[in-house]
Amino acid sequence: MDIFEFYRKDRWPHVFCPGCGNGTVMNCFFRAFNEAGLSLDNTVFVGGIGCSSRVPLYINSDALHTTHGRAIAFATGLKLAKPGLKVVVFTGDGDLGAIGGNHFINGCRRNVDMTVICINNNIYGMTGGQASITTPHDFQSTTTPYGNKEYPFDLAEIAVAAGANYVARWTTRQVHELTKSMKSALQKRGFALVEVVSQCPTNFGRRNKMADPSQMLEWFKSNTVRRDKAKSAELDHVDLNLAGQITVGEFVDRNRECYEELIGVEKHG
Amino acid sequence: MTIPPGEYFVQGNDACVEGALASGVKFFAGYPITPSTEIAEGLAQRLKGQNGVFLQMEDEIACISAVIGASWGGAKAMTATSGPGFSLMQEAIGYAAMSETPVVLVNVMRGGPSTGQPTKASQGDVMQTKWGSHGDYQVIAFAPATVQEMFDLTVECFNYSEKYRVPAFLLSDAEVGHMRGLLRVPEKLNVIDRKEMGIRRTDEAYDVPDDLVKPFPVFGKGHKAIITGMTHTETGRIEPEDSKVHSDLVRRLNEKVLRNRKDINKWEMIGEGSKTMIISYGSSALGAKEVATKDPNVGLLRLKSIWPLPEEPIAQAARGAQRILVCEMNLGQLFFSIKRVAQDAGCKQVELLSKLGGEPPTPSEVRHKLRSMGAV
Incomplete structure (x- = not known):
């Protein structure tokens, strides 16, 4: 498939800012989708609300652009009503981890077959740069003018603990590893999450001395530690502080029976 | 099956x-x-x-x-x-x-x-x-x-x-x-x-x-x-x-x-043209229905669909009526919408029997209210 068959060209120009990581994520996803040999006609892309959740609207397939935080719940109903469809959810840190946190952990637990791509830019970008549940400690945002006093969520670790079949995290700096993980996630039966730590130079970088997107990619490069190379339990932890580190890699790859198999819905056709 | x-x-x-x-x-x-x-x-x-x-x-x-x-x-x-x-x-x-x-x-x-x-x-x-x-x-x-x-x-x-x-x-x-x-x-x-x-x-x-x-x-x-x-x-x-x-x-x-109200709205009318009409719906219409079936001077419009508001049957019930009683298990919700339509159709007296607490209005409560309105 040609990359231009994958996108809805008639929807351009898109809403993403210059330097946004969404383009990188979309390109990696297109490659993974193509390599996995999947068909657009048989795939539905579901999004919640936010910059990341706009991605489904630019892909040349059926798109369900839902309410804030509920994408996984919508996707669950859709997949169980029509088990033959491939369901892919595009979501963000606020959509998945904050307002949709309950649906996220229960989605992992229920293990319905879907691929979830979470573009984690550590900020509420679309509304102008408010702190999110993954904004690093002491970082600046419009709602944390004295520095963020809360500590961030670790979405990948939550997904592992809640029972997802496949969990990986990469940054937009590791495009090859990211593409490979996306392909694995698409081929996995059950709930698969790929968290992509991505740059939002406009609303995150600008307020945290990284206004240039390349500065953010440098940050990702110098602060990431591969999970398999992390030596101690202490290191095997992410807090996304500049002083700390971003742990990346495959967090889990297992084959718990997915919900459709357990309830026998696949036989309905 | x-x-x-x-x-x-x-x-x-x-x-x-x-x-x-x-x-x-x-x-x-x-x-x-x-x-x-x-x-x-x-x-x-x-x-x-x-x-x-x-x-x-x-x-x-x-x-x-x-x-x-x-x-x-x-x-x-x-x-x-x-x-x-x-x-x-x-x-x-x-x-x-x-x-x-x-x-x-x-x-x-x-x-x-x-x-x-x-x-x-x-x-x-x-x-x-x-x-x-x-x-x-x-x-x-x-x-x-x-x-x-x-x-x-x-x-x-x-x-x-x-x-x-x-x-x-x-x-x-x-x-x-x-x-x-x-x-x-x-x-x-x-x-x-x-x-x-x-x-x-x-x-x-x-x-x-x-x-x-x-x-x-x-x-x-x-x-x-x-x-x-x-x-x-x-x-x-x-x-x-x-x-x-x-x-x-x-x-x-x-x-x-x-x-498409005409297609959607469903209702039951008893004693159409009565000078006293009760308008109600759901379980609060049950007591009213008992009153209306027994008393030839009292009619009942029981709404089976409530949204979109069935304006036509409400106006029809109101045209010949001197007084309308609305029975609801709340402090008056559909009452105000019914009152608007009924008054536009020419019925001046529209009152509410409101019942809270968990049980629908009984026939005697309906009769008592009608009596206070001068109906029976």
């Missing part, structure tokens, strides 16, 4: 389950809540044999979201809840209205506000059903008063939600939901399915006129549909800043229901 035709002695909530199955429901997502739980329990038992899916979700927001998702997969889908769960569902109800998704919601009403009276009946969610989500939109709502109507009107909910692509509500209450009574399952049911995009049909002439309801693009059939809750054009292009697109869309969403 759906229930064979015949007579049964069942609970109201069970009749709703049978009505849903007879309509072809294929997906139910629920969360336990009194007094609607029997509907979830019944469908958990029965859907599997129908090649359907029952799902217990983590909260009511997830329930209605999953139901909307299932509807886009082409399944007839429903959920059932009561007040607190209904409040949680409001966000997605607006989404269903905006994205024109056929879904059925059963609200077995209980006393509110907040946790209120879980096991007692009320009609406190009537206005919430119409106005609960933000923005201008229309819904279709039915109010059953008997076990039989829990079946019949569940079928109507599915039919009208499919026909108009809107969320449809069965506004029951703890009294009707837990009432046991006779259910007659007919030999033949009128079941309407949504008009699918890309399929030519022989019955196109019977479509909703004026092109107000668009064909439904089921996912996975190559339509490349874009479904969104944002302001969009007919092809799904997001245009949140275009005032004309927004105005045209919201007007059409409202018009498709309002212009």
Whole structure:
């Protein structure tokens, strides 16, 4: 498939800012989708609300652009009503981890077959740069003018603990590893999450001395530690502080029976 | 297997389950809540044999979201809840209205506000059903008063939600939901399915006129549909800043229901032309019905559908009447809408019998109120 068959060209120009990581994520996803040999006609892309959740609207397939935080719940109903469809959810840190946190952990637990791509830019970008549940400690945002006093969520670790079949995290700096993980996630039966730590130079970088997107990619490069190379339990932890580190890699790859198999819905056709 | 035709002695909530199955429901997502739980329990038992899916979700927001998702997969889908769960569902109800998704919601009403009276009946969610989500939109709502109507009107909910692509509500209450009574399952049911995009049909002439309801693009059939809750054009292009697109869309969403009141509204009229008319719905109409059937001077308009407001029968009841009594299990919700229509039709005296606490107004309470109005 040609990359231009994958996108809805008639929807351009898109809403993403210059330097946004969404383009990188979309390109990696297109490659993974193509390599996995999947068909657009048989795939539905579901999004919640936010910059990341706009991605489904630019892909040349059926798109369900839902309410804030509920994408996984919508996707669950859709997949169980029509088990033959491939369901892919595009979501963000606020959509998945904050307002949709309950649906996220229960989605992992229920293990319905879907691929979830979470573009984690550590900020509420679309509304102008408010702190999110993954904004690093002491970082600046419009709602944390004295520095963020809360500590961030670790979405990948939550997904592992809640029972997802496949969990990986990469940054937009590791495009090859990211593409490979996306392909694995698409081929996995059950709930698969790929968290992509991505740059939002406009609303995150600008307020945290990284206004240039390349500065953010440098940050990702110098602060990431591969999970398999992390030596101690202490290191095997992410807090996304500049002083700390971003742990990346495959967090889990297992084959718990997915919900459709357990309830026998696949036989309905 | 759906229930064979015949007579049964069942609970109201069970009749709703049978009505849903007879309509072809294929997906139910629920969360336990009194007094609607029997509907979830019944469908958990029965859907599997129908090649359907029952799902217990983590909260009511997830329930209605999953139901909307299932509807886009082409399944007839429903959920059932009561007040607190209904409040949680409001966000997605607006989404269903905006994205024109056929879904059925059963609200077995209980006393509110907040946790209120879980096991007692009320009609406190009537206005919430119409106005609960933000923005201008229309819904279709039915109010059953008997076990039989829990079946019949569940079928109507599915039919009208499919026909108009809107969320449809069965506004029951703890009294009707837990009432046991006779259910007659007919030999033949009128079941309407949504008009699918890309399929030519022989019955196109019977479509909703004026092109107000668009064909439904089921996912996975190559339509490349874009479904969104944002302001969009007919092809799904997001245009949140275009005032004309927004105005045209919201007007059409409202018009498709309002212009078809005649098709949607259902009611029962007893003693038409009486100088004294009672207007009521759901279980609060039961006491009034006893009064009206026994007293030749008192008539009753019992609304079986309440949204869109059945203005025509209300005006018809009001034209010849000197006084109208509205019976409701709330502090007056439909009362003010009925009063407006009745006064426009020339009836000056419109009063409310409001009953709170969990039980419908009794015949003697209705008679007492009529006496205070100078009617009997």
